[in-house]
């Protein structure tokens with residue numbers, strides 16, 4: 352019986368293993384770290400009154416694969432409610448800070464015939480001084496939601512995303528990790544073996560034969576391999592400690608991976624002894640500020656005292672070496688400015704905090720992917736199996752519109768498994 356090795360135990364890797372093992376394939380999963388889930392990371396610690404999400408948190412709409420798995424696993428989820436606010440001259444204003452020129456921007460984006468990076472697009476059509484606040488607001492959007500570098504991100508993909516109707520969003524009661532635990536237990540029931548702390552270093556391959564060596568010198572042999580490591584790992588330089596060496600070399604695949612964007616995030620979880628933001632507005636869901644940590648959200652409609660801070664894109668790369676103490680101080684200063692409350696008062700109200708700087712997360716090195724004008728070609732190559740022996744999957748390689756999400760990771764993992772099953 353043939354053996355298939357899956358590298359990486361995030362949503363994509365576990366979904367691949369689940370589909371393959373369900374179809375009576377012999378599967379081994381190799382995960383670099385001690386934890387399963389990758390960028391799904393629900394943090395359970397007594398300091399917080401409930402589990403908090405350090406990685407993925409929302410289900411962005413009625414996403415079939417995610418919702419079906421949740422149903423199968425009997426995991427509950429709820430609709431995110433509340434209102435978005437932004438702060439303008441010290442006042443809380445409803446909605447996001449859309450510049451008056453937003454409609455003009457969308458029209459120009461729609462008319463664009465050849466895709467170009469967002470910064471080039473702004474330079475070409477919106478360089479006049481009167482558009483200064485539009486440029487700022489567009490930059491915040493692209494960096495905040497898409498964790499994107501504006502000098503690389505595709506203007507056409509942003510247009511597609513921004514012009515879509517906003518679907519309802521959901522949160523999983525008790526955390527996303529339950530989805531990972533469900534997939535893990537189903538895989539194990541189907542006979543799949545999962546090894547933690549097995550960081551793959553070297554892959555030597557020929558048709559239907561794969562030899563794998565890990566960092567700690569363990570050897571594995573299989574007929575096929577599905578590689579679901581984050582795009583950021585494929586993009587590493589040869590001299591990086593986490594670089595995966597292929598023999599024979601696959602430089603064209605690794606080079607292609609660099610044509611898809613990969614952004615980063617610093618996420619800050621804070622629990623206070625009271626929901627002081629409700630003194631300002633009872634129903635805040637998201638709050639957009641001009642502060643150092645610009646974006647904040649509550650757990651509304653859940654009635655708790657947890658706030659999440661979000662710093663993404665180029666700014667988050669800039670703060671990659673900042674200490675947790677400095678980031679906490681910046682977070683409290685940002686809240687202090689937004690809510691006109693002193694930092695020391697907020698400090699006294701603070702019960703728990705956890706900061707995760709995804710740029711430095713071992714074996715992940717960032718948050719999620721975004722489209723560039725070259726992504727489509729890169730994806731076409733990367734999803735092409737080599738000799739029906741080497742397969743790639745992961746959130747960055749999905750063809751749907753949900754690139755960068757858990758749904759994309761699950762779908763891409765499922766598609767890789769189907770390619771093997773169908774032969």
Ligand SMILES: Cc1cc2nc3c(=O)[nH]c(=O)nc-3n(C[C@H](O)[C@H](O)[C@H](O)COP(=O)(O)OP(=O)(O)OC[C@H]3O[C@@H](n4cnc5c(N)ncnc54)[C@H](O)[C@@H]3O)c2cc1C
Nearest residue numbers: 359361362363383389390407408409551746755756757760
């Ligand atoms: C802060 C943050 C917030 C997010 N918010 C959302 C959200 O609200 N909604 C949403 O849908 N998505 C969100 N995402 C994106 C989502 O988490 C990812 O798209 C998805 O989880 C990626 O799954 P994956 O399996 O492709 O990759 P990963 O989860 O990264 O899994 C890859 C695995 O490979 C392992 N690995 C790496 N190198 C090796 C090696 N050499 N050998 C063996 N194993 C290796 C890694 O340790 C990791 O476990 C968020 C991500 C972040 C970081």
